[in-house]
Amino acid sequence: MELLNKWPKYYKKDVISHYCPGCGHGIVHRLVAEVLEELDLGRKAYLVCPAGCAVLAYHYFDFDVIESAHGRGTAIATGAKRARPELFVISYQGDGDLSAIGTAETIHSANRGENICVIFINNAVYGMTGGQMAPTSVIGQSTMTSPEGRNPEVDGYPLHITDVVASFPGVAYAERTSVATPAGIRKTRKAIRQAFETQVEGLGYSIVEVLSPCPTNWKMDPVTACRWVEEEMVKEYKPGVLTDKREEKRKEKG
Amino acid sequence: MSKKDKVFTVQVRRDFCKGCGLCVEYCKKEVLQVSPRLNRLGYNPAEAANPEACIGCLVCTQVCPDLAIEVYSG
Numbered sequence A: 001m002e003l004l005n006k007w008p009k010y011y012k013k014d015v016i017s018h019y020c021p022g023c024g025h026g027i028v029h030r031l032v033a034e035v036l037e038e039l040d041l042g043r044k045a046y047l048v049c050p051a052g053c054a055v056l057a058y059h060y061f062d063f064d065v066i067e068s069a070h071g072r073g074t075a076i077a078t079g080a081k082r083a084r085p086e087l088f089v090i091s092y093q094g095d096g097d098l099s100a101i102g103t104a105e106t107i108h109s110a111n112r113g114e115n116i117c118v119i120f121i122n123n124a125v126y127g128m129t130g131g132q133m134a135p136t137s138v139i140g141q142s143t144m145t146s147p148e149g150r151n152p153e154v155d156g157y158p159l160h161i162t163d164v165v166a167s168f169p170g171v172a173y174a175e176r177t178s179v180a181t182p183a184g185i186r187k188t189r190k191a192i193r194q195a196f197e198t199q200v201e202g203l204g205y206s207i208v209e210v211l212s213p214c215p216t217n218w219k220m221d222p223v224t225a226c227r228w229v230e231e232e233m234v235k236e237y238k239p240g241v242l243t244d245k246r247e248e249k250r251k252e253k254g
Numbered sequence B: 001m002s003k004k005d006k007v008f009t010v011q012v013r014r015d016f017c018k019g020c021g022l023c024v025e026y027c028k029k030e031v032l033q034v035s036p037r038l039n040r041l042g043y044n045p046a047e048a049a050n051p052e053a054c055i056g057c058l059v060c061t062q063v064c065p066d067l068a069i070e071v072y073s074g
Helices: A024-038 A053-059 A073-083 A095-101 A103-112 A161-166 A182-201 A222-236 A246-253 B022-026 B059-063
Strands: A045-049 A064-067 A088-094 A117-122 A171-178 A205-211 A240-244 B008-012 B032-034 B046-048 B069-073
Touching: A024 A053, A024 A088, A024 A117, A024 A182, A024 A205, A045 A053, A045 A073, A053 A064, A053 A088, A073 A088, A073 A095, A073 A103, A073 A117, A088 A095, A088 A182, A095 A103, A095 A117, A103 A161, A103 A205, A117 A182, A161 A171, A161 A205, A161 A240, A171 A182, A171 A222, A171 A246, A182 A205, A182 A246, A182 B059, A205 A222, A222 B022, B008 B046, B022 B032, B022 B059, B059 B069
Parallel strands: A045 A064, A045 A088, A088 A117, A117 A205, A171 A205
Antiparallel strands: A171 A240, B008 B069, B032 B046
16 A cells, blocks of 8 residues: 655644635645655745734744744845845745735835745635735625625725736746636646746746635635635636746846 | 556545545545544544545545545555
8 A cells, every 4th residue: 555645744744734624725835845845945945924824834834934023924035035045935925914914025025026935825805813805805705894795996906916016027937826626726836836946046036826715704615615716716816827037037147 | 457457545534634525526536525423623524435436536635725635556
């Protein structure tokens, strides 16, 4: 008897995560650990945890992890990468962290073209605090603070922060994927690998936005939540590669 | 032994499963089902109800957010 799905080397064994049933965080955590193992980066990996549902991610990853103040993940990642360029620095952030309170840090670190990777989990809601409307909530989405659905006249439009940073010259690679289907999970894994390779080559900022289900705060069962991502959320946030300037960056580097 | 005759064994780590049912939804061969018995966490975990139908595609292990499914060959 041979075990076909080996436990990722850099994921702690026999720890039950605190995430709700059907949460996308567990899947993305596993993908990050698997890709680090594939590229043999685990021993120099340095992950910055956000404030948000993934605040306890250091319980699950078996490499160096630091906790950041709310939204300041990319600022801390910048400091770590500049002080210790040999480290492999990842900032793992949610949508409340990256696109709400941390907008300034996100935009300026991307504009500086810092050589870091950002994993951005977009579940269109503030998960940890109980399901309030986030800047990324889609139009008409019912949340705790928009029970009638998000109304653009009062609440504005969904913020496409990955599209914004993708337009900056310093951003080498940006992709949006979803983890709501097996095919999406495979694409996410590939995208994370591309982003990690971008940093290894020293080409600059890379970001992967992952559309992730939040069954608890959407008040759906996990299967319906995945369907909602595939039917409603992808209409607002279209998956695909948003920018890929790696060739130009390679030429610039010579 | 040809690939077609390969035997796969699916095992759900009962006390790690949170019963989200994604593996049950995405298994095309209907190998898994939600157990009527609660586990230690108080969820109804998935279980291999029809293990001989497994073709070893590993989709259940990919969609599982809690790494609760193990697939063995042979």
